[in-house]
Amino acid sequence: MSLYSLLFRCILTLSLHDLHLLLVLVLGWLILGLAGLLRPHRVGLVAAVLFPVGAVIALGVALLGGIALMAAHIPQVAVLPLGLPDLPFHVRLDALSGFFLLLLGVAGAGISIFAAGYFRSGEGTAPGLHCLQYHTFLASMALVVLADDAYFFMVAWETMALSSYFLVTSQHRIPEIRRAGFLYLLIAHVGALCILLSFGVLQGGSWQFTFDSMRSARLTPFWASTAFLLALVGFGAKAGLVPLHVWLPEAHPAAPSPVSAMMSGLMLKTAVYGVLRITFDLLHIRYWWWGVLVLIVGLFSGLFGAIFAAVQTDMKRLLAYSSIENIGLIFAGIGLAILFEAFNLRLFAALALTAALIHSLNHSLFKSLLFLATGSVLHATNHRSLGKLGGLIRRMPWVATLALIGTLAIAGLPPLNGFISEWLLLQSFLFTPQIPHAFLNMVVPLGAAALVLIAALAAYVMVKFYGIIFLGQPREASLAEAHDPGWLERLGLAWLALGCVLIGVLPKIALRAAGSVTGALLGQAVNVSTPFWWIAPIAPAQASYSGLVLVGGIVVVVGITYVLVRVLAHGRVRRTVPWDCGYPWQTSRMQDTAEGFGQPILHMFGPFFRIERDTPSPSDCSPHYRIHIEDRLWRAIYQPIEIAVQHLSNAIGTLQGGRLATYLLYSFLTLIGLLVFVLWA
Amino acid sequence: MHHSHLIAELLKLLASILLLISFAMLSQRRTQRLITLFALQGVILFVSTCIVAYSAGLRELYYSAALTLLLKVIALPWIFNRLIHRLGIRWDSEPLVNIPITMLVGLALVIFAFGLAQPISMMATTITRNTLGIALAVILLAFLMMISRRMAVTQVIGFLAMENGLFFAATSATYGMPMVIELGIALDLLVGVFILGIFFFQIREQFESLDLSNLEALRED
Incomplete structure (x- = not known):
């Protein structure tokens, strides 16, 4: 009891100075970045000191973000003595920013630890410069979440875009990477322009650009909708919503893996944050058709991302398309929340928003984990193309095991975290018949079908991802020399995997965290009155889930099977050559390839793609089948603009x-x- | 009263001579003569500044007149003469626009400048206010000369003639600029001419001519 009260008191004191401590930590990141410039070309200082310290700071940010979700001294505000005359920087810490700081800190800590072991000299930008860009990127994301006026928000937002641009183009001697960076910067700026205009509308004639004055502005339906649409386009460009997604599959693979992990896991979430901040906090009213629009865009992005991920042959591009899919699911949840809220169904809105928030958190964990795992594979094998990998589970058991956790999580299998958010999202779809609108309550349930399709396709994609890289036989002779990375990288991967397992087994934690946010934004949170080991978001009578019971079930079944096989049956292990189907001259090229795995999807969803096949001639002794798949949207939208x-x-x-x-x-x-x-x- | 009237008339006369010289520069194709005309402009400026200084009783204007004499009548023409001697320039190449048309455009510019200066000189209180239109015309004519010529040296002289016009405008509208600014401008001119002289040599070395149309090749396609 005394320990409990001591802890409580400790948290209380911390929470009183939460915001100031956070600002100190962000400053710490910036100082770390500058310290990297002391000896820019030596990897020792950066790897041994700066990145690990950055990871500790990230843990601090996560802790303070978590405290902000629990504490009663929220929101906290402060005015920084920075900025232009008469236009100081305002900062604010509330439940929403606390949640995203938690996400940023938890995933950022894992990525930073991994990055400590990952960056080497001689790969593009000097390590010290990398350190500066990396920590500026982290700090600017934290400041985006903390900003409380449009001016500071835009400064932080653009700093984020620029620092990530330099990180993406760290190997700027390669023309494709420069092109990817340019495309990214271009769309980032178009998006930033839309966000700026949205703020311009939101101030509602008061010409005060603090978020407080925007909260009190009362816009007409037309201007409110304009502000919302501008924000959706602006943040959608950063999040990678279709059709503003074109930069994402180019930029994410171009960046070094920890940077890909940060962009996909963290930066895309700042866009989610922006949409939530403007829609649920700054705008005083929401119309139902906004929700329908976001829902449609979200589901379409989800489907688009999943289909394109299924046909990719580059492992990082595959993950990038998978990010589009996950962002689509998050936005579907947001759209549903807007829809429910517009009809005053607050509990269901809270459920949908909870699903979106938890999926953001989950995605930041498992997508970072998978991107980092591809980084390890890339360093060990020098190959990014799936067609040159295979059988790495024997060479890299650590990475393979940890990546398996991430793969299962992103595929939405219980008892891992991906299942929780997809289950919650599906739950919220099931309540759409409650909407008092004749067409909507018939049409929206179709979205549930789309959601299930997306989830199934995502699982298919992940089977491909994991199967081609880690299972089967090595497709190249050089893969025999591949080996696991050092302990720092393993620690980073393990940290993220631990997060995936923890949220999956004890989803109550995530539900409580998201509950604080929905409580602040909607005035309603989902039901969290159950014991810690199970959840029933609406009511125990409706639907409930217990990760712990499921894990117990799995353990029991596996245990019984083990006992049955090893004790009751023969108990001997027999090793033998597998059956070769009567064809003894097998090579690793006879395995299913990445192209082959995607073939059914390519056929079923043919109209989505622009395909160029390169079929080898029959007389070719070592034939290689090549296929080039393009996005139709590029030709339909972007090329005319380009011309x-x-x-x-x-x-x-x-x-x-x-x-x-x-x-x-x-x-x-x-x-x-x-x-x-x-x-x- | 009679005295100041005489001075005003004298200034108008000097201003008209300045304008005449500007036209002469516009039509002159020999570089040597152009430099002489530029020096002559400097003499006119010196005399007119001295007269304004005397009539208004301003000591700074004497300094500025001395500066004009030193710089524009002696130093710069001397530098230019040496330059064209070293570079072996005698004639400007064929102007872009032929001289009669340039003169006609110049005429239109003078009318425009007078029209422009009228409302301004209404507000000025100095005895030199009527010359403002001429000063503006000198500026515009010098600009026109820069546009219509090809050689680098001629363009630099045109640029300096523009500065002459500005100087005259300043003395006629407000009894000159503050001394600090005037010194700054004088220094700028001197440094500018030095740098441009270096450029002349560089350009000639690269293209074996000072014709600026060669620079068109530098354009990126």
């Missing part, structure tokens, strides 16, 4: 004739024009 911009640029380019006299004439005519203007005015 138009090119034409316009050429037209403007004629101004630059290279003749000095012409340039002087421009100045002269401008001068005369201005003088005429003066004369007339």
Whole structure:
């Protein structure tokens, strides 16, 4: 009892200074980044000191974020003595930012520990510079979540975009990577512009850009919808919602693996945060059609991402498309929450929002885990293409085991965390018949079918991912030299895997955390009055789940089987050559390939793709089948824009004739024009 | 009263001579003569500044007149003469626009400048206010000369002639600029001419000519 009260008191004191401590920690990240510049070309300092310290800071951020979710001294606000004159930076810590700080800290700690062992000198940017960009990226994400005025938010948002741009282009000598970086920066800026305009609408004529004044602004339905749509486009561009997703499958594979993990696991979540902040906090009203729109976009992105992930042959591209799918699911949850909330069904809205929040948290864990695992595979084998991997489970048992946890989690299998959020999301779909609108309550349940399809496809994708990389026979001779990474990288992977297991087995923790957020945003939280080992989000009579009981069941079944086989049956282990189907000359090229695995999907969803096949000639002695799959949306939307911009640029380019006299004439005519203007005015 | 009237008339006369020289520069194709005309402009500026200084009783203006004499009448023409001697320039190459048309455009510019200056000179209280239109015309004509010529040296002289116009505008509208600014401008001019002189040599070394149309090749396609 005394220990409990001591802990409670400790937390209480911490929570009083939560915000200030957080700002100190963020400052710590920035200082760590600058410290990397002390000896930029030496990997020792960066790996042995700076990244591990950064991971400890991340744990601190997670702790303080978690405390913010529990504490009563929320929201806390502060004004920083920074910024422009008359435009200081405002910061605020509330339940929503606390949740995303928790997510940032937990996943960021794992990635930082992994990165400590991962970055080597001689790979693109110098390690010290990497350290600066990396920690600036982390700090700016924390500040995005903490910002309480549009000005500071945009500063942090753009810092985030720029630092991640430099991280993506760390191997800038490769032209494709430069192109990927440019595409990323371009769409990031289009998105930022939309967000800026959205804030411009949200201030509602008061010309005060603090979030507080936006909360009190009362917009007309037209302007509220405009602000919402601008925010959706702006944040959707960062989140990778279709059709603004084109940068994502290019930029994520281009970046070094810890950076891919950060972008996919953490940065995409800041976009989720932005949408939630504007929709549920800054706007005073929500209309049901917003929810339907977000739901449709989310489900379409989910389906699109899952289908494209299924046909990828590059492991990091596959994961990038899988990120689009997961973001789609998160936005489907948000859309459903808006829909329920607009019809004042607050409990169901809380359920849908809880599902979206927990899925964000889960995705940050398992997607980071998988991206980091691909980094280990890449370092061990130098191959990114699935067609050159295989059989790594024997060479890299640590990575294979930990990646298996991530794979099962992302596939949505119990008792891991992916199952929890998908189950919650499906639960919330099942309540749509309660909506008092004739068409919606008939049409929206179709979304549940789409959700199940997406979940099944995601599982299919993950079987492909894991099976091709880790199972079967090695497809290249060089894979025999592959080996597990060092202990720092294993620790990072294990930390994230632990998170996946913990949330899966004890989902009550995540439910409580999300409950604080929905309580603050919607004034309603899902039911958390059950004991710690099971959950029943609406009511015990409706549906309940217990990860612990399931784990117990699994242990019992496995135990009984083991006993039956080893004790009651023969008990001997017999090792023998597997049956070769009567064909003794088997090579590793006879295994199912990544292309082969995706073939059924390619056939079923043919209209989604633009396919170019490269079929080898019959007389070729070592035939290789190649297939090039493209996104139809690129040609439909982006290419016309690209051509138009090119034409316009050429037209403007004629101004630059290279003749000095012409340039002087421009100045002269401008001068005369201005003088005429003066004369007339 | 009679005295100040005389001074005002004298200033107007000097201003007209300045304008005439500007036109002469616009039509002059020999580089040597152009430098002489530029020096002559400097002399006119020196005299007019001295007269304004005397009539307004401002001592700073004497300094600024001395600076003009030193820089624009002696130093710069001397530098230019040496430059063209070293570079072997005698004639400007064929101008981009032929000279009669340039003169006609110049005429239109003068009318425009007078129209522009009218409301401003209404507000000015100095005795030199009527010359503001001429000062503006000198600036615009110098600009026109920069546009219509090809050689680098001519363009630099045009640029300096523009500065002459600005200087004249300043003395006529507000009895000159503050001394600090004037010194700064003088230094800028001197440094600028030095740097441009270096450029001339570099350009000639690269293209074996000072014709600026060669620079068109630098354009990125």
